[in-house]
Amino acid sequence: LVTKSPIKRKTTTGKVLITPVPFGEIDDKPLRLLEEHNISYMINPIGRRLREDELVEIIREYEALIAGTEPITAHVLQHAHNLRLIARVGVGLDNIDLNFARERGIAITYTPDAPSPAIADLTIAQMLAALRYTHAADRDMRKGVWRSRTGRSLSGCTIGVIGVGRTGRHVIRHLHSWDPIRILANDLVVDDELAKVLDFVWADKETIYRQADIITLHVPLTPQTRNMIGTKELAMMKEEAILINTSRGGVVNEVALVDTLRKRPSFIAAIDVFENEPYSGEMTSLENCLLTCHMGSATRDCRLRMEIEAVREVIHYFTGQPFINEVPEYEYRMQIVK
Amino acid sequence: LVTKSPIKRKTTTGKVLITPVPFGEIDDKPLRLLEEHNISYMINPIGRRLREDELVEIIREYEALIAGTEPITAHVLQHAHNLRLIARVGVGLDNIDLNFARERGIAITYTPDAPSPAIADLTIAQMLAALRYTHAADRDMRKGVWRSRTGRSLSGCTIGVIGVGRTGRHVIRHLHSWDPIRILANDLVVDDELAKVLDFVWADKETIYRQADIITLHVPLTPQTRNMIGTKELAMMKEEAILINTSRGGVVNEVALVDTLRKRPSFIAAIDVFENEPYSGEMTSLENCLLTCHMGSATRDCRLRMEIEAVREVIHYFTGQPFINEVPEYEYRMQIVK
Numbered sequence: 001l002v003t004k005s006p007i008k009r010k011t012t013t014g015k016v017l018i019t020p021v022p023f024g025e026i027d028d029k030p031l032r033l034l035e036e037h038n039i040s041y042m043i044n045p046i047g048r049r050l051r052e053d054e055l056v057e058i059i060r061e062y063e064a065l066i067a068g069t070e071p072i073t074a075h076v077l078q079h080a081h082n083l084r085l086i087a088r089v090g091v092g093l094d095n096i097d098l099n100f101a102r103e104r105g106i107a108i109t110y111t112p113d114a115p116s117p118a119i120a121d122l123t124i125a126q127m128l129a130a131l132r133y134t135h136a137a138d139r140d141m142r143k144g145v146w147r148s149r150t151g152r153s154l155s156g157c158t159i160g161v162i163g164v165g166r167t168g169r170h171v172i173r174h175l176h177s178w179d180p181i182r183i184l185a186n187d188l189v190v191d192d193e194l195a196k197v198l199d200f201v202w203a204d205k206e207t208i209y210r211q212a213d214i215i216t217l218h219v220p221l222t223p224q225t226r227n228m229i230g231t232k233e234l235a236m237m238k239e240e241a242i243l244i245n246t247s248r249g250g251v252v253n254e255v256a257l258v259d260t261l262r263k264r265p266s267f268i269a270a271i272d273v274f275e276n277e278p279y280s281g282e283m284t285s286l287e288n289c290l291l292t293c294h295m296g297s298a299t300r301d302c303r304l305r306m307e308i309e310a311v312r313e314v315i316h317y318f319t320g321q322p323f324i325n326e327v328p329e330y331e332y333r334m335q336i337v338k
Numbered sequence: 339l340v341t342k343s344p345i346k347r348k349t350t351t352g353k354v355l356i357t358p359v360p361f362g363e364i365d366d367k368p369l370r371l372l373e374e375h376n377i378s379y380m381i382n383p384i385g386r387r388l389r390e391d392e393l394v395e396i397i398r399e400y401e402a403l404i405a406g407t408e409p410i411t412a413h414v415l416q417h418a419h420n421l422r423l424i425a426r427v428g429v430g431l432d433n434i435d436l437n438f439a440r441e442r443g444i445a446i447t448y449t450p451d452a453p454s455p456a457i458a459d460l461t462i463a464q465m466l467a468a469l470r471y472t473h474a475a476d477r478d479m480r481k482g483v484w485r486s487r488t489g490r491s492l493s494g495c496t497i498g499v500i501g502v503g504r505t506g507r508h509v510i511r512h513l514h515s516w517d518p519i520r521i522l523a524n525d526l527v528v529d530d531e532l533a534k535v536l537d538f539v540w541a542d543k544e545t546i547y548r549q550a551d552i553i554t555l556h557v558p559l560t561p562q563t564r565n566m567i568g569t570k571e572l573a574m575m576k577e578e579a580i581l582i583n584t585s586r587g588g589v590v591n592e593v594a595l596v597d598t599l600r601k602r603p604s605f606i607a608a609i610d611v612f613e614n615e616p617y618s619g620e621m622t623s624l625e626n627c628l629l630t631c632h633m634g635s636a637t638r639d640c641r642l643r644m645e646i647e648a649v650r651e652v653i654h655y656f657t658g659q660p661f662i663n664e665v666p667e668y669e670y671r672m673q674i675v676k
Contacts (some may be wrong), residue, residue: 026488118491121516125472128463132637134630138473141629146616150364153456153637177515178459278484291479292472299470299491 016041016314017059019050020068020089023307026300030307037315041066049277052076059083064314066307067096069277069294074100085317087310088327090297091115091166092248094221098332108327109313113166114305115297119218120170122296123246126270127214128154130242135290152213152240158182160212162205162228163219163247164194171216172198184208209236214244221248222334231256240266246296249274258282261289272296354379354652355397357388358406358427361645364638368645375653379404387615390414397421402652404645405434407615407632412438425651426665427644428635429453429504430586432559436670446665447651451504452643453635457556458508460634461584464608465552466492468580473628490551490578496520498550500543500566501557501585502532509554510536522546547574552582559586560672569594578604584634587612596620599627610634 016034018024021044024031034041042062046054050070056079059065064085065072072086074097086096088110101108129135132151140147155178161168164187175181176199183200190202205228208215215237219225229243230253237243245252254275260267261283270290271283283289297303313323354372356362359382362369372379380400384392388408394417397403402423403410410424412435424434426448439446467473470489478485493516499506502525513519514537521538528540543566546553553575557563567581568591575581583590592613598605599621608628609621621627635644651661 022488117493121466121492122470122472125463125466125470128459129467129472132460132463132630132633134460134463134467134628135473135476137630137633138628139477141617141631142622144618144622146618146631148631148633148636150360150636150638150641151633153639154459155455156639174512174515177512279479280482280484284480284482290472290476292470292475293479293484293486295470295475295486295489298486298488300488301491301494303488 015039015062015318016064016066017044017062018042018066019044019055019070020066020307021047021049022303023066023089027304029304030311033308033311033315037318039314039318064317066310066314069095072096072101077101077104077106080104080106085109085314087313087317089306089310092220093327093331093335094248094250098327098335102332107317107323109310109323109325110327111306111309112325114302114309116166116170118299118302119167119246119296120174121299122272122292123167123171123216123218123244124174126244126246126272126290126292127159127216127242129290130214130244130268130270131157136287154178155181157213158184158211160203160208160215161185161200162208162215162217163187164198164200165218167246168216168218169198171218172200184212205233206236209233210238212241213238214242216244217247217251219247219251220331220334221250223337224334226250227253229253229257231259234260234267237267239264240268243267243269245269246272249277249279254281254283258286261286264288353377353400353656354402354404355382355400356380356404357382357393357408358404358645359385359387360641361404361427365642367642368649371646371649371653375656377652377656402655404648404652407433410434410439415439415442415444418442418444423447423652423655425648425655427648430558431665431669431673432586432588436665436673440670445655445661447648447661447663448665449644449647450663452640452647454504454508456637456640457505457584457634458512459637460610460630461505461509461554461556461582462512464582464584464610464628464630465497465554465580467628468552468582468606468608469495474625492516493519495551496522496549498541498546498553499523499538500546500553500555501525502536502538503556505584506554506556507536509556510538522550543571544574547571548576550579551576552580554582555585555589557585557589558669558672559588561675562672564588565591567591567595569597572598572605575605577602578606581605581607583607584610587615587617592619592621596624599624602626 018041052071055070055076059080063082067086067088077100083106086108091112133149164185184203185200186205195202228251234256268288272292273294277294316323356379390409393408393414397418401420405424405426415438421444424446429450471487502523522541523538524543533540566589572594606626610630611632615632654661
């Protein structure tokens with residue numbers, strides 16, 4: 001394990017473990033910020049997402065964890081004797097046992113706003129790619145096949161947006177540049193004012209499954225959303241429906257999805273997130289599935305903003321200032337309610 | 339050659355040759371419209387874009403041609419003894435010798451508005467794909483490689499739009515949903531009112547080449563635009579520039595582009611149109627090139643609208659009504675001026 005020492009070397013051991021890969025590579029500003037505050041850190045020595053057993057072994061000494069999507073389970077937390085802060089780089093909290101962490105007096109912060117624009121971009125990219133078969137055309141041409149496929153225009157479509165949080169709202173704003181477009185949305189909280197401002201119609205999930213040409217998911221993974229889209233829901237969807245998942249893998253049941261993609265060649269899915277990542281399952285051999293590798297937030301400006309926001313929370317911890325984005329109460333409750 | 343007979347069979351020989359492939363396949367309404375007017379037609383018997391020699395052989399007897407992108411040269415027109423109307427399905431006229439056709443008393447119509455929304459969709463699709471490496475991720479995953487690439491957000495980019503006609507305007511309207519975004523545009527005619535309404539800045543081409551993160555071309559192929567983007571222009575572009583061409587192949591010099599793509603791995607091109615189509619050249623082996631096969635207008639609604647508009651012109655010809663979209667005078671002039 002290589003421990004990076006701070007510039008001023010006032011502290012002798014690492015205080016912060018940084019697990020996301022990459023980190024500080026686009027721009028070293030996040031690391032410089034830590035160094036300027038004499039906060040020593042260690043960057044993930046394995047260079048990929050840590051497994052639970054690896055994290056258990058490494059985490060013991062650290063007071064703060066700048067966290068990615070690795071499993072921060074009760075088991076891990078039981079070995080994190082010095083841990084007082086988890087600063088999540090990102091917005092999803094399904095990998096952290098929030099309530100167990102709280103019991104052990106560990107504060108948790110996240111970066112809720114930073115990833116949304118980048119995730120929305122990937123979502124629109126995959127909608128258009130799926131409507132126009134651009135991936136298939138590129139593949140064909142590399143095999144020497146010139147075969148134009150007739151797709152569909154985004155304008156005129158009915159779009160179902162499930163989850164109207166930060167990312168869902170960004171997606172809706174982009175979609176309106178394709179007027180006329182019909183946007184049906186669903187969320188736990190029905191806010192009529194929001195629907196008016198963003199120009200969409202609230203609908204129940206079944207209406208969305210049955211009526212939408214494109215269905216896009218922007219929900220967190222919680223006990224209520226796990227397997228939200230299964231065999232029954234997929235069967236309700238239009239013959240030529242497009243399903244986009246840039247949220248979390250467990251929200252769509254993968255066995256049911258693979259079965260649907262196999263049986264219905266006109267049904268298209270664009271999947272960025274998987275139950276187990278890295279993913280190498282059956283979808284990788286299906287023509288009607290567009291694959292990306294959990295890269296919703298993978299833009300330079302978005303990553304940098306997320307990294308700096310997480311680092312700021314760590315600095316606030318060590319300098320005794322209040323946190324900027326502590327994980328709100330409802331995130332804790334959502335992990336309990338079934 | 340199979341000649342489709344009209345339902346009422348009042349005419350015994352085909353009067354109209356339909357060359358675009360496919361035609362009337364998404365919806366047979368365009369063919370039904372011809373049949374309802376007792377206008378007999380023959381659909382392209384070869385099933386792909388006709389070569390000049392093939393067209394010479396076939397065209398002789400026909401009075402009207404519903405045309406695609408096949409070469410309608412002086413040589414072809416010399417053999418088109420009965421031809422009185424070319425109804426182009428689409429907007430590009432570079433495949434037709436307009437002035438020679440006029441000399442022979444042949445009217446020419448086109449469908450200028452129909453393709454723009456679909457071409458704009460493909461343009462935005464390829465911008466986002468290039469910014470996020472989605473094609474590369476899909477290819478990787480199918481080879482069992484899970485490798486997230488850090489891309490760029492569209493918001494915050496400087497976009498250079500060359501050609502602010504129907505398609506360029508559609509593209510600009512979509513781009514504004516990614517505010518903050520900086521749009522530099524260039525056209526033959528500088529209209530300050532248009533720049534105000536669409537919220538862009540007029541710039542000369544060199545400024546665009548040097549400053550834009552993404553350059554997108556929406557010009558016709560004319561003597562002035564042929565080879566508009568060559569070695570010199572490519573050399574001005576940013577190290578990580580993205581060049582999108584959904585206009586016409588000859589606008590970008592392919593030898594210069596291939597050379598640039600080979601030498602500059604961070605430079606990305608998304609190319610839909612080629613000097614010679616079907617294309618099977620060197621670009622098909624380059625990782626930093628996204629390929630599609632001249633499918634800008636290939637959406638069902640757009641194709642159907644184009645087909646119906648072309649058919650309407652043919653009906654107007656046979657029923658003695660004025661044309662709806664006769665090719666305007668400046669299109670003829672542009673083919674002469676060098």
